[in-house]
Amino acid sequence: MNQYQKELIKATIPILRSNGEDLTSYFYTRMFTHHPELKNIFNMGNQANGKQKSALANAVLAYAENIEDPSVLINVLKGIGTKHRSLNIQQEQYKIVGTQLIASIGEVVGEAATPEILEAWTIAYNQLAQIMIDLEKELYKENAAKPGSWNGWRNFIIKKITDESSEIKSFYLYPEDGQPITDFQSGQYISVHVFVPELGFMQPRQYSLSSAFNPEYYRISVKKEMGVASNPAGLVSNTLHSKSEGDIISISAPAGLFHLEKDSENPLVLISGGVGLTPMLSMLETNVNSIQNKKTVWVHGCRNESVHAFKDQIASLKEEVKWLETFTFYDSLESTNNQSDQIIEGRVDLTKCKEAILLEDAKFYICGPEIFIKKQYQSLIDLNVNQKNIFYEEFGPQVINLN
Template identity: 55%
Template sequence: MTPEQIALVTATVSTLRAHGVALTTHFYHRMFEHNPELKNVFNMGNQQTGKQQMALAMAVLAYAENIEDPSVLVQAVTKISHKHVSLDIRPEHYAIVGRHLIASIGEVLGEAVTPALLEAWTVAYGQLAALMSGLESGLYQKAVSQEGGWTGWRPFTVKQKVAESAEITSFYLYPADGGKVADFQPGQYVSVRLFLPELNLFQPRQYSLSSAPNGEHYRISVKKEAGSQHPDGMISNRLHDFVQEGAIIELAAPAGDFMLETTKQTPVVLVSGGVGQTPLLSMLDYLTRIGSPRQVVWVHGSRNPEVHAFGERVAQLAARYKNVQQHIFYNILPPDQERKDYYEGIVDLQKLNGVSLLPEADYYVCGPAPFIRKQVQDLAALGVPREAIHFEEFGPATLSVQASCFYSIV
């Protein structure tokens, strides 16, 4: 980009702050009107809730703010690239998105837009698309280069369906072709694609892998969204209500940059709320399965024992391995759960009397955005360095975009 083009893009920052969501809302409406086939690619639940429009507005703003040095956004761009690969996004999709985004800038901002400004944003978008396509090409190549790897959508058979709690059910997924499955890093996810008759669309959703890699199958553990009828919970509920053992579903290869650093020997603290425990279960399963000597602290919060999935399994691991300890929080502590490792209320690291502050530990946090904000705040207040805190937000990665400046999420 020329200095003049950079200046033009930078000059739109204040406008994007004020009207970014209006711009992205118009963009999605325009794109789906002209390219309705893309409704099969995008999460229409996030479209209805407005989460995707907000996430894109924040991403566009962040790019404009950092157009002179986009390297500060590497972490957020990497996370988005993993998500795109899990959705089978290809370079041709970037051309469609770019066409509608540039047109939307002209249509929403009206007379304030000059040909020079549109050209500057066209160049800026082209650079970003090239960057992301390059990253994604590398991820696709890595996926197919390993045994059992693939790209696109691959059919899997549901061989087991196991209720883990009143809300969470595990699905054991084996390749329908009888082949191997690719290994993955503990903490990663797969995309599941189902056809929704209610929408007459295919819809993808991401689910964390909840067990260690084994080369034979994947396990996802899914929470049912009780009473939810809008698309945000339709895939999860359809898995619970209609997908039975023997059914065929489609999966994309494992992806995601929230993963256990397996080369380290330092302690690990795993902090989760509700179904947010699933990627952390994969980490715990991996560490205990290989007999790792690393000290592991498991901190988990559930509303009550009935909805607490994998409680018995984690308790068994804590009893079997001296280097594993657990701390469980319930909103209201039942009388029969009055033990030293059980607590009443929401997850509060301050209640652990310093046990969570392990020297040189890495902290992995997963759950809904408010849960993550609280835990990151508490860890920062306890003096845990930024580079030791890793988190995964379920849904559009609004926190990840904001986290290009760490303390903006707290």
């Protein structure tokens, strides 16, 4: 790409800022019309709630803004590539997306999309696609080299289902072929691929692994998402909650950049909202099984006691060990008698436990809804925590970038 073409790309930035979501909404409609088979790969729930078009619009804008040096986006691209590996995205699918994206730019922008601009964007897209293809090729290669690992989808039997709260169930997944399964880092996720009867096609979703590694099975803990306002009910979570022990589902090998640092001896502060506690459970169990038993502060918030998953397990562990301290925030308490130093009424407020969490050299991990992550991240910054020690996992498409 020459400098003149880069200038053409930069000239489209104002359009992307003001009409980026219109463009990406049109693009997805166009692509699924021409290639309906891709509905088996893309999260149609995020299509319905608008998160996917927002994420793509932000990504296209960021690429245009950094067209002089796309390498500054490498950490974001690694996260996308890791998710693509878990979804078994292939090179030919980049060609489809490119064709549909360039056509969409021409049709949405109209006369302003001159042949020169479309040519520049074609070159720019192909450059980005090649970066992603090369990155993912290495991820597939690294994953295939791990003992017990696999690329693509592999069938697992749901051998056990347990109720963890009024809306969260745990699923214990054993390999159908009886062969070994690969290890993972605490905090990582798997992709699940199931047929959704209401849609008539397959759908993928990512779910954090909710236990320390066990060589016999993987465990995920899934909240049954109910529809509210413009946000439709969780198609895959409801499908999973209708499953029975003995049913078979397909999953990918573990993936994800949000995880405990290997061999780190830093204290841990685990901050979660709702079902965001799932990767934290994996981290906590891993700490239980380690020699280090790092000082850990568990901060969790949810609506009330009935939806609080794993509360008994956490309470029992706290009684058994000296290195764990817990703080639970309920939006509402059933009785004021339940309030204590560790059970607090209201949304998670880190200032109410700051003496406990401000540990020297601590690593802070946050997981939950977008608004929860932003609030807790800012609270930590306000408490003078170094942002390099703050890590977060956003469920769904990446739409926030705080570090």
